[in-house]
Amino acid sequence: MHHDDFNFEPVRGLPAALPPDEHILWQGAPSAWRLAREAFVMDWVALYFVLVAVWRVGVSSTLVSVSVALAHGIPFLVMGLVACAILYGLAWMQARSTVYTLTNKRVALRIGAALTMTLNVPYVQIGNAHLQTRRDGTGTLAFETIGDARISYLMSWPHVRPWHIRTQPALRCIPDAARVSEIFAEAAEARVNRPQVAPVQQPIAAE
Known part of the structure; x- marks a missing residue:
């Protein structure tokens, strides 16, 4: 029997139903393999154990035969294999529980393998966006927020741009990142440049 841990969501990846004037443009999730390598530094852990193994063989070869x-x-x-398997498992759980959403009004990140939360970042609160892509097409799209809103780095990790003091929420390790960035750019530009019509008070006619 299929079991959905998030079947209480009115819309997949979002905590509430969308208003009539908002619609989803794109939804996705991180690549578990790329997330393990970038966020959980699986490559560096593997390299560490390989170097330790080589060092141990080198030291032992001065005392015993090469085969021993x-x-x-x-x-x-x-x-090293066990450590990498654990790191990949953690990355897989993060990727499985994550849903990134772009609508015509905002970026939404449903994140958290154990404690689930949703970050909503309206386009009008995004100052700049930064795209980093890899040769396989995966990449990270990070957002510089403006205003007084503060986002916790620890609560949002690994869905943030690394090595930045002010937390930048990010669509981390997403496939086809260039296309996603184009969708975001078009939607954000349309939203930010949308004219705002303010009600005008009619002057009170003198009696």
Whole structure:
């Protein structure tokens, strides 16, 4: 039987139903493999254990035969595989529980594997956007917010732009990032440049 952990959502990825004048332009989620490599630094962890294994084999080869020395490096490689499997599992859970949404009015990020929350960032509160792409087409689209709104880095990680003091929420490690950035740019431009019509008070006629 299919079980959806988020079947209480009126709209997938959003905490409430959309108003009549708002509609979804795009929805997606991070690539678990790319998220494991970038956010959970799986590549660096793998490299660390490989270097430790090589060092252990090198040291052992000065005392025992090469075949025995090679066997001394195997436990470190096994530990590296286990560590990488754990990191990938964490990234997979993050990717599975995440839904990124672009509407004609805002960016919404439903995030959190254990404690789920939704970040809503209206286009009028975004000053700049930054796109970083990889050769495989995946990339991260980050947003510089303006105004007094503050977003917690720890609560939002890994769905933030790394190494920035002011938290920048981000669509992290998304496939076809260039196309998503175009959708965002068109929607944000249309929303920000939309003329605002203010009611005009009619002068009171003198009796």
